[in-house]
Amino acid sequence: MTASRLEVRNLTRSFGGIVAVDSLSFDAGGGITGLIGPNGAGKTTVFNLITGIYRPSVGTILLDGTELIVKRPHEVVRAGVSRTFQNIRLFNRMTCLENVMTPLLTQGVYGPVSAFLRTSSVRAEEKIARDRAFSIMEDVGVADVSDRQASTLPYGLQRKLEIARALACAPRLLLLDEPAAGMNDAETRELGESIVKVQKDFDVTIILIEHHINLVMDICGHIVVMERGALLAKGSPSEIRSDGRVVAAYLGRPRERKKRLGADEGTGR
Numbered sequence: 468m469t470a471s472r473l474e475v476r477n478l479t480r481s482f483g484g485i486v487a488v489d490s491l492s493f494d495a496g497g498g499i500t501g502l503i504g505p506n507g508a509g510k511t512t513v514f515n516l517i518t519g520i521y522r523p524s525v526g527t528i529l530l531d532g533t534e535l536i537v538k539r540p541h542e543v544v545r546a547g548v549s550r551t552f553q554n555i556r557l558f559n560r561m562t563c564l565e566n567v568m569t570p571l572l573t574q575g576v577y578g579p580v581s582a583f584l585r586t587s588s589v590r591a592e593e594k595i596a597r598d599r600a601f602s603i604m605e606d607v608g609v610a611d612v613s614d615r616q617a618s619t620l621p622y623g624l625q626r627k628l629e630i631a632r633a634l635a636c637a638p639r640l641l642l643l644d645e646p647a648a649g650m651n652d653a654e655t656r657e658l659g660e661s662i663v664k665v666q667k668d669f670d671v672t673i674i675l676i677e678h679h680i681n682l683v684m685d686i687c688g689h690i691v692v693m694e695r696g697a698l699l700a701k702g703s704p705s706e707i708r709s710d711g712r713v714v715a716a717y718l719g720r721p722r723e724r725k726k727r728l729g730a731d732e733g734t735g736r
């Protein structure tokens with residue numbers, strides 16, 4: 468299967484007087500696309516529009532030619548879109564394995580009665596889900612902690628576990644909202660390697676929202692920059708790095724720069 472293509476056209480969404488996303492158009496496909504911009508630029512709102520949490524006021528979102536904006540959130544998942552959240556949302560009381568198994572079991576074909584009776588077909592389905600979940604966790608690097616309760620994991624592993632759970636929905640498009648938030652340099656680099664591996668192994672198109680700009684520059688083939696809801700620039704990492712408007716609006720801001728690059732700058736990368 469060739470990687471999926473997302474086409475966002477003229478996407479617009481207001482909240483009261485705020486235009487959170489303003490006539491935004493961009494494409495993503497065949498790799499990892501970075502979506503960056505200052506706080507409040509509208510990045511998470513773009514994910515909420517793609518995943519059907521919000522309806523746009525104007526615009527279209529096509530995944531391999533299929534319109535997503537008419538779909539409800541669960542239908543968007545079924546159409547092949549999974550995400551992680553800026554604020555981690557795991558099933559905290561479940562084990563890590565159960566977190567990743569849950570989406571696999573809800574795709575199952577057995578009704579509540581057979582599930583209650585735990586018929587042999589249900590048990591067989593559970594075994595398939597367990598094996599599949601474990602294999603995904605191995606790919607993402609969280610298989611070692613499969614039996615631990617999710618809430619007891621260190622922050623970096625919770626973020627990875629969320630990616631594993633998103634992959635259990637078998638997405639064609641994976642949306643990652645600040646997966647490296649709160650991570651140090653070493654953790655961020657390791658996460659970057661995992662994301663690159665996931666993109667290849669699962670042949671999934673990825674859109675990555677991140678403020679760790681070195682991570683974005685390292686692993687994204689293409690970058691989209693937003694400012695105040697609108698498109699500020701798009702291009703390759705080197706084009707974006709040397710774009711005067713992007714430097715003025717985001718990359719070069721002293722306060723933002725300190726906040727985002729502070730840890731990275733000491734590494735000489």
Ligand SMILES: Nc1ncnc2c1ncn2[C@@H]1O[C@H](COP(=O)(O)OP(=O)(O)OP(=O)(O)O)[C@@H](O)[C@H]1O
Nearest residue numbers: 482485487504505506507508509510511512513553
């Ligand atoms: N449900 C909502 N109701 C009202 N305003 C909202 C809502 N969701 C987003 N906004 C506003 O839309 C704008 C864009 O917010 P959004 O969360 O998309 O930004 P962001 O680029 O993800 O920022 P950050 O980098 O801080 O996560 C902000 O002004 C925000 O306050």
Ligand SMILES: [Mg+2]
Nearest residue numbers: 510511512553
């Ligand atoms: Mg956000």
